[in-house]
Amino acid sequence: SQQGEEDPQALSIQEGENATMNCSYKTSINNLQWYRQNSGRGLVHLILIRSNEREKHSGRLRVTLDTSKKSSSLLITASRAADTASYFCATAQAGTALIFGKGTTLSVSS
Amino acid sequence: NAGVMQNPRHLVRRRGQEARLRCSPMKGHSHVYWYRQLPEEGLKFMVYLQKENIIDESGMPKERFSAEFPKEGPSILRIQQVVRGDSAAYFCASSWNRDSDEQYFGPGTRLTVT
Numbered sequence: 001s002q003q004g005e006e007d008p009q010a011l012s013i014q015e016g017e018n019a020t021m022n023c024s025y026k027t028s029i030n031n032l033q034w035y036r037q038n039s040g041r042g043l044v045h046l047i048l049i050r051s052n053e054r055e056k057h058s059g060r061l062r063v064t065l066d067t068s069k070k071s072s073s074l075l076i077t078a079s080r081a082a083d084t085a086s087y088f089c090a091t092a093q094a095g096t097a098l099i100f101g102k103g104t105t106l107s108v109s110s
Numbered sequence: 111n112a113g114v115m116q117n118p119r120h121l122v123r124r125r126g127q128e129a130r131l132r133c134s135p136m137k138g139h140s141h142v143y144w145y146r147q148l149p150e151e152g153l154k155f156m157v158y159l160q161k162e163n164i165i166d167e168s169g170m171p172k173e174r175f176s177a178e179f180p181k182e183g184p185s186i187l188r189i190q191q192v193v194r195g196d197s198a199a200y201f202c203a204s205s206w207n208r209d210s211d212e213q214y215f216g217p218g219t220r221l222t223v224t
Contacts, residue, residue, distance in 0.1 A: 031211050042201065042217040043153070050211075088152050097143050097166065098203075098213060100152035 006089055006104040013108055019076040021104040023089035024069075032065055033098065034074050035088045043088070046074075079108045112137065114204050114216035115184075122222045123192045131187040131219045135204030142185040143213060144170075144177060147199040159185060192223045 007022045023032070031050045035043040049056045049065045049072065056063045062075040076083055086105050090098040115134040123129050135142050140161050145153040155169040159179035170177065174192075179185040189196055199220045203213035 033212075035215075040220075043215040045212065045214070048211055090153075092211065097145075097155035097158050097169070098153075099155065100145075102150075102152045 006087070006101045008104060009102070010105045011107070013079055013106070015080055015108055015110045017079055017108075019079050019083070019106055019108070021074045021087055021089075021106070023072045023074070023101055025072075025089075025091045025099075026070065027091075028093070029067075029091045030093045031091075032063075032072050033090045033092065034061075034063060034072075035090060035100075037086045037088065037103070039085070046087075076106075079106075081108050081110045084108045114202060114214050116200075116202055116216035116219050118219060119217060120220050120222070122224060124224055125193055126191050129189040129192050129196070129221055129223075131189075131200050131202075131221070132184040133187070133202035133204075133216055134184040135202075136214050139204035139206050139214070141165075141205045141207065142179050143203045143205075144185075144187050145201045145203065147201065147218075149198075153201060156187070189221075192221070194223050197221055197223045 005024050013019055031048050033048045034046040037043050047058045047063050049063050060077045065072045084107050086103040088100050088103045090100045092098050117132050142159045144156040147153045157170045157177045158166040162181050174190045176188045199218045201215055201218045203215045205213045
């Protein structure tokens with residue numbers, strides 16, 4: 001069953017703008033992870049946030065987690081054309097497989 | 111330290127043939143997960159294996175699909191009598207242990223059934 005659902009499905013922005021993607025999930029989790037996938041390629045792990053954390057930063061990425069609302073957001077600041085990709089959230093309970101959403105397709109134009 | 115290796119990267123099979131996908135986990139990892147990605151979709155879990163054991167196969171179709179992770183060698187995902195609907199990208203991921211938070215993904219095998 002689909003656990004994470006990303007919103008929006010597609011996002012088009014200009015270079016330098018910020019991109020925000022949201023993810024909602026249904027059941028309790030151990031952690032939530034964000035991945036990037038360039039067209040026709042494998043997945044690249046971006047960031048992991050645990051259920052007891054509220055916010056995490058990594059370079060131009062900022063992830064928030066609200067367990068009461070069962071939602072997370074990924075913010076990419078000062079976007080670049082190279083950020084063009086699909087972004088997936090995935091939820092996990094300890095020792096289980098990841099459950100992925102359908103992804104947000106981000107297009108950054110120069 | 112090589113990452114997760116998958117081969118072949120692209121595989122074309124005619125309907126009714128067998129497809130064998132291989133996954134070598136990262137060095138030191140004994141847990142392997144297989145996922146399938148249909149076009150324009152997210153990844154869907156198929157099966158979770160530890161060396162010589164299937165831990166969770168709840169996402170795997172009951173017929174035609176099987177997976178193994180022998181004591182020696184790569185993990186194999188086998189699809190018998192492939193149909194067009196099996197065309198997808200198949201990814202494997204590995205982790206160090208059952209409680210590990212992070213799974214490391216391979217580049218995937220793109221299966222096309224003609």
